[in-house]
Amino acid sequence: MLPESENLENLSNPSFIKSLSIGQNWKSKSMRIFPEEFVRSAGEAFVHRVVLSVLWNNSWQCWLQQEKNGLFMVEEDWDEFVDDNLLDTDDTLLFTHQDTMYFQVRIFKKDGNEITSVPLEGEPETQPFHQETTPAYASANGGTSSRARKGYAHVENPKRYLLNPRNPYFEKTLTKTNIVLYVNTWVIEEYDLEFSPPNTHMYFLLPDGEKLDGYTKDYGGSHSFLGWAAVCERCNLRTGDTVVCELELSGRVVSAVRVHLLDE
Numbered sequence: 449m450l451p452e453s454e455n456l457e458n459l460s461n462p463s464f465i466k467s468l469s470i471g472q473n474w475k476s477k478s479m480r481i482f483p484e485e486f487v488r489s490a491g492e493a494f495v496h497r498v499v500l501s502v503l504w505n506n507s508w509q510c511w512l513q514q515e516k517n518g519l520f521m522v523e524e525d526w527d528e529f530v531d532d533n534l535l536d537t538d539d540t541l542l543f544t545h546q547d548t549m550y551f552q553v554r555i556f557k558k559d560g561n562e563i564t565s566v567p568l569e570g571e572p573e574t575q576p577f578h579q580e581t582t583p584a585y586a587s588a589n590g591g592t593s594s595r596a597r598k599g600y601a602h603v604e605n606p607k608r609y610l611l612n613p614r615n616p617y618f619e620k621t622l623t624k625t626n627i628v629l630y631v632n633t634w635v636i637e638e639y640d641l642e643f644s645p646p647n648t649h650m651y652f653l654l655p656d657g658e659k660l661d662g663y664t665k666d667y668g669g670s671h672s673f674l675g676w677a678a679v680c681e682r683c684n685l686r687t688g689d690t691v692v693c694e695l696e697l698s699g700r701v702v703s704a705v706r707v708h709l710l711d712e
Contacts, residue, residue: 462489466541473537474530480521486545487519494549500529501552503564505630505670508532529553534567609692609708616641616695622685628665629676629693629705636671642700643671652679653696653706662705679707 464483472478494512498521501507510525535541538558543551555563603619610617616639618632635641644650644664652660652675660682662675685691689710696704 461544461546462486463542463544466543467539468537474535474539475523475527477520477523479530480523480526481518482520484518490545498549498551499628500543501546501550501670502533503552503554503562504566505632505672506532506566507628507630533563603690603692603710606692609710610694611706612694615697615706618693619690620693621690622680622687627677628672628674629662629679630670630672631695631702633670639695640700641671641695641697641702643702650702651704652676653704654679654682655707655709658682673705683707683709 464486466479468474468479497509497511499507499509508525508529510521510529513520513522533555535555536557540556542554542556544554546552557563606617606619607613616635618635620629631641643666646664646666648664650662650664650673652662652673654660660675660678662673662679665672665674679685683691691710692708694706694708695702696706
């Protein structure tokens with residue numbers, strides 16, 4: 449159930465709601481379809497795939513398939529979104545079209561309270577301070593079938609990986625195919641970070657000294673960097689792997705991301 453303040457008429461961007469009816473579950477085919485009127489109004493904004501992002505900056509790429517009775521998200525991709533977010537029968541999802549193929553998905557419980565952090569099946573033993581998950585690049589050999597929760601393990605003393613111990617940093621645990629590296633809001637606030645305008649050139653600095661090109665992006669207020677897929681491919685990263693991302697700054701502006709692989 450949505451709180452009254454979240455009614456669709458109060459939202460500036462095109463939005464729609466998904467909730468379960470009697471006899472449905474979140475993996476029912478009817479849950480994978482886009483509303484017909486929404487597709488008509490969006491035109492060519494999304495045809496082949498969409499990216500679903502949540503408030504804690506995880507995201508899922510869902511490929512689309514056109515059928516006689518509508519436009520559907522591919523079953524495997526949608527089911528992974530459902531599983532990773534532990535959707536319950538009384539949950540309500542608010543989909544808001546942010547930019548081209550990008551959607552923000554907000555999850556509300558029966559009492560109207562919104563989920564704002566990674567849902568867990570049980571309370572973790574420890575909650576690492578610099579911990580966040582992000583999608584991984586899918587390798588040519590596959591290997592993205594395992595679930596991300598196995599990668600929530602804390603990195604022991606992540607500061608020892610930093611080139612400059614005074615630099616901002618955070619951990620990233622890879623979960624699913626994507627092309628974007630998100631910087632979580634609390635990281636930005638803690639270090640008082642600033643970002644160049646969208647599409648500004650930046651660098652990813654790899655452990656072997658190689659530099660890969662990247663670009664700044666802002667998806668619905670979420671600061672991120674394109675070029676992450678190439679980094680994951682070059683470093684042979686897989687689902688469940690964790691890396692330490694060290695931010696190189698020019699003043700308070702992020703100019704590069706230095707990627708540290710964990711010791712075996």
